[in-house]
Amino acid sequence: MKRLFCMAVVLFSCVQVWAQDIDSLISNRSLTLVTDPMHILSVDEKKKLETKLAKFDDQTSTQIAVVLIKTLDGRDIEEVSLNLFNTWGIGQKEWNNGLLVLAAIQDRKVRIQVGTGLEPTIPNDTAARIIRDDIVPAFKASNYYEGLNKATNSLMKLARTAFPPQIDSTKADTTPVGNNNASISNAAITSHSNGQLLPAKAEGPYRAAADNWILFSALAIGLVSIAAFVYKKLGHKKTVG
Numbered sequence: 659m660k661r662l663f664c665m666a667v668v669l670f671s672c673v674q675v676w677a678q679d680i681d682s683l684i685s686n687r688s689l690t691l692v693t694d695p696m697h698i699l700s701v702d703e704k705k706k707l708e709t710k711l712a713k714f715d716d717q718t719s720t721q722i723a724v725v726l727i728k729t730l731d732g733r734d735i736e737e738v739s740l741n742l743f744n745t746w747g748i749g750q751k752e753w754n755n756g757l758l759v760l761a762a763i764q765d766r767k768v769r770i771q772v773g774t775g776l777e778p779t780i781p782n783d784t785a786a787r788i789i790r791d792d793i794v795p796a797f798k799a800s801n802y803y804e805g806l807n808k809a810t811n812s813l814m815k816l817a818r819t820a821f822p823p824q825i826d827s828t829k830a831d832t833t834p835v836g837n838n839n840a841s842i843s844n845a846a847i848t849s850h851s852n853g854q855l856l857p858a859k860a861e862g863p864y865r866a867a868a869d870n871w872i873l874f875s876a877l878a879i880g881l882v883s884i885a886a887f888v889y890k891k892l893g894h895k896k897t898v899g
Contacts, residue, residue: 703803739771
């Protein structure tokens, strides 16, 4: 039975690794404006941040998405953020006015990806300042929500009047976006808290990614059941012999 328990733990760990896979994250557009597959934010924190960003999305034509991951798995943060931004289609297609805040907690790296339409409003030095002043101090204290809340407030303040509201409901094109980024070098990023996915928004460019979690869970349960059956059979044969 101890062996079966160990097998179950290994299988569950594999499911978590698959769910964290960067390519899978990129190819499956998020259901909400806050994507937190590792549950770094609490339920309440994620809900408050999502509500704020959804309201801003509804009131303006600028869309801000936040993505929290455990690690980049050795990938370049610029490459990952560009792929996420363009594949998910953050912002309005006509104006390319989306914003993406990507944080890799274990790697201590953060990047603010700015659509070309917002680059005059949020240039490289401004994005770097927001990371340095709003995100880094909070992340060093493991206050991830505080850092993201302050950073998104700063971005919203700058971007609020950059474009007229509700220009277009289609997603942004795949024109390469800006190169605004910075890394957290000394943040003590260790603690994680629980959270969950929010219900789908009625509108927006995102489609559900929850099916993948269901598939992973079903696969894990199936593998554990097979392992239990095999273990039982082997144990029976050993007893008979």
